[in-house]
Amino acid sequence: MKNRIKILRAEHDLTQAQLADKMYVSRQTINAIEKGKFDPSLPLAFRLSELFGKPIEEIFQWEIE
Template sequence: MKNSIKVQRAINNLTQAELASKIGVSRQTINAMEKGKYIPSTLLALKLSKLFKIPVESIFQLEENE
């Protein structure tokens, strides 16, 4: 699953640690999501969507083989 978390963090001027704190996860979780090593729960995806004020589909995109 591709995502634009790193881009959205940059747009919102947030570090991984700051984003993690705002949505209640560890910095390592943010890092793993950005690298595509961790697929977030629906709740976590919705928290990101609300924080960035964009649809979930704008943050996460399924790849063809998924």
């Protein structure tokens, strides 16, 4: 799944560690999500949506392989 987490994080001037703290996950989890190695849980996706003020569909895009 593609995502815009890295771009949105930069727009909000947040490090991976700061975003991780706000989302109650590890920095490694944020890194894995940004790199597409891990898809977030639904509750985490909703928290990210709320923090960035964007619909989930604008943050995450399904990749058809």
